[in-house]
Amino acid sequence: MQHQVKTHSPGIFIPTLYFVAGIPYIIINTVSVIFYKKLEVDNTQIALWTSFLYLPWVIKMFWGPIVDIYSTKRNWILYTQLAMSCCLAIVAFCLQLPNFFFISLAALTIGAFISATYDIATDGFYLLALSPEQQAFFVGIRSVFYRLAIIFGSGILVVLAGQLEVYLDNIPLSWAIAIGFSAIILALLLMVHRLTLPFPDADQQKHLENTDKIPFLKIISSYFQQEKVTFIIAFILLYRFGEAMLVKMASLFLLDKPELGGLGLTTSEVGLVYGTFGVISLIGGGILGGLVIAKYGLKKCLFPMALALNLPNVFYVYMAYVQPPLILVYPLVSIEQFGYGFGLTAFSVYLMYTSQGEYKTSHFAISTGIMALGMMLPGIISGYLQNFLGYPLFFVLVCLLTIPGMVTLFFIPLTAVTHNQTSQ
Incomplete structure (x- = not known):
C-alpha cells in the first residue's frame, strides 16, 4: 500500500x-x-x-x-x-x-x-x-x-x-x-x-464524535458579522445578475429559429460558437484578468473589469435586432465571453480577499454558495421574461440589470483588499 x-x-x-x-x-x-x-x-x-x-x-x-x-x-x-x-x-x-x-x-x-x-x-x-x-x-x-x-x-x-x-x-x-x-x-x-x-x-475515517467539534453556528454567524456584510452579499448576488440571465438564454437564442427571434444555428454550430471558441475566449479572459490584477491590484481593476463583464452584453442586443450572419456571430460571442472571463476574475479574487480570519475556508464556501444562488435566481425568471418580452427586449433588460451590480462596487469594503495587497 x-x-x-x-x-x-x-x-x-x-x-x-x-x-x-x-x-x-x-x-x-x-x-x-x-x-x-x-x-x-x-x-x-x-x-x-x-x-x-x-x-x-x-x-x-x-x-x-x-x-x-x-x-x-x-x-x-x-x-x-x-x-x-x-x-x-x-x-x-x-x-x-x-x-x-x-x-x-x-x-x-x-x-x-x-x-x-x-x-x-x-x-x-x-x-x-x-x-x-x-x-x-x-x-x-x-x-x-x-x-x-x-x-x-x-x-x-x-x-x-x-x-x-x-x-x-x-x-x-x-x-x-x-x-x-x-x-x-x-x-x-x-x-x-x-x-x-x-x-x-x-485520509482516514474520523470518529463520529468529531461532529461535536464543528461550530456551525459560530462559523455562519462570524460570516454575517463582517463589516458591511449587507453590501458584500448584495455584491455577490448582483454582480453577475444580468450575465446570469444571459448565460441561461444564450444557447436557446442561438438555436431558436429566426422567425422566433433566434439565429437558427445548428447544434454543431452552437457547439463551436459558444461551447468551443466561446469557452476558449472565456479562459483567455480569465488568464488575462489574473495577470492584470497581479500587476495593478484589485482595487484599481474592480470597476474596469466589471465594465468588461457587462458592456459586451450589448452584442446580444445587436444580434437579436439584426440577426447577423454566422461569420459575425463567432467574434461577437467570443468577445462577450472574453469579457465575462476577464470580469469574473475580479469577482473571484474579491471573494478570496474577503474570506479571512479563523474560518476562511468556510467563509469562502458560504460566499461561493451565495454566488451560485446569484446564478440560480436570475436563471429561474429568465425564461418567463424572454417569453414575455421576446429576445431583443430581453437582452435590453439584461443590460439594464447589470446596473445594480455596478452600483454595489461603490459600497463594498475594500480595506481587506488593500491590506492583502500591501502585505504581499
Missing part, C-alpha cells in the same frame, strides 16, 4: 480528477439547456428547471462535514464518480422515452448533488494527498483540466451530437449517444482512479 503512494505521482491523478469534476457540471448546467431545446421543450420550462440544478452547489457547504467524517475522501471520490456515471447513463437512456423530461430532470438533479459532493471530496483529497509545495504547483494544472472538461462538454460533446443529428436524422438517439459517451468516459476514468489514487495517511 505504501509502495502505491510513492509510485503514483500527482501528475497522474490530479488532471483526471478535475477533468471528471468538470464533465457533469457542464452537462447538468449548460448542455442540458441545449438538448432540451433540441427535444422541443419550451424555453420557459428549460430556464426554470435547469436553473434549479444549481441548488446543490448553493447548499453543498452544509453537508461538507459529512464528507469529512464518514469514510475517506478516496472512497467518496470513487463512489460519487460511479454514481455520476450511472446518472448520465440514465439520462442517455431516457431521452428516447415519451416522458423523457421528468425522468432526465430527476436524474440530473440527483447527479447535481452527487457532482457537488464529488467536488467537496476532490478538493479535500487535494489538500490531503499533496504537500503544500505540490498544491501550489498543481493549482494551475487542475484549473486547466477542469476547463478542458468544459470545452469537452459544451464544445466537443455538442458538436458530436450535432453531427449525429445529421447522419442519423434522429435527435433523441443522437443526444443519447453523446451523453452515453460521457458516461462511458467517467466509467473509464473511475477505473483509472481506482488504480492510481494514493491512500494518504491523513
Whole structure:
C-alpha cells in the first residue's frame, strides 16, 4: 500500500480528477439547456428547471462535514464518480422515452448533488494527498483540466451530437449517444482512479464524535458579522445578475429559429460558437484578468473589469435586432465571453480577499454558495421574461440589470483588499 503512494505521482491523478469534476457540471448546467431545446421543450420550462440544478452547489457547504467524517475522501471520490456515471447513463437512456423530461430532470438533479459532493471530496483529497509545495504547483494544472472538461462538454460533446443529428436524422438517439459517451468516459476514468489514487495517511475515517467539534453556528454567524456584510452579499448576488440571465438564454437564442427571434444555428454550430471558441475566449479572459490584477491590484481593476463583464452584453442586443450572419456571430460571442472571463476574475479574487480570519475556508464556501444562488435566481425568471418580452427586449433588460451590480462596487469594503495587497 505504501509502495502505491510513492509510485503514483500527482501528475497522474490530479488532471483526471478535475477533468471528471468538470464533465457533469457542464452537462447538468449548460448542455442540458441545449438538448432540451433540441427535444422541443419550451424555453420557459428549460430556464426554470435547469436553473434549479444549481441548488446543490448553493447548499453543498452544509453537508461538507459529512464528507469529512464518514469514510475517506478516496472512497467518496470513487463512489460519487460511479454514481455520476450511472446518472448520465440514465439520462442517455431516457431521452428516447415519451416522458423523457421528468425522468432526465430527476436524474440530473440527483447527479447535481452527487457532482457537488464529488467536488467537496476532490478538493479535500487535494489538500490531503499533496504537500503544500505540490498544491501550489498543481493549482494551475487542475484549473486547466477542469476547463478542458468544459470545452469537452459544451464544445466537443455538442458538436458530436450535432453531427449525429445529421447522419442519423434522429435527435433523441443522437443526444443519447453523446451523453452515453460521457458516461462511458467517467466509467473509464473511475477505473483509472481506482488504480492510481494514493491512500494518504491523513485520509482516514474520523470518529463520529468529531461532529461535536464543528461550530456551525459560530462559523455562519462570524460570516454575517463582517463589516458591511449587507453590501458584500448584495455584491455577490448582483454582480453577475444580468450575465446570469444571459448565460441561461444564450444557447436557446442561438438555436431558436429566426422567425422566433433566434439565429437558427445548428447544434454543431452552437457547439463551436459558444461551447468551443466561446469557452476558449472565456479562459483567455480569465488568464488575462489574473495577470492584470497581479500587476495593478484589485482595487484599481474592480470597476474596469466589471465594465468588461457587462458592456459586451450589448452584442446580444445587436444580434437579436439584426440577426447577423454566422461569420459575425463567432467574434461577437467570443468577445462577450472574453469579457465575462476577464470580469469574473475580479469577482473571484474579491471573494478570496474577503474570506479571512479563523474560518476562511468556510467563509469562502458560504460566499461561493451565495454566488451560485446569484446564478440560480436570475436563471429561474429568465425564461418567463424572454417569453414575455421576446429576445431583443430581453437582452435590453439584461443590460439594464447589470446596473445594480455596478452600483454595489461603490459600497463594498475594500480595506481587506488593500491590506492583502500591501502585505504581499
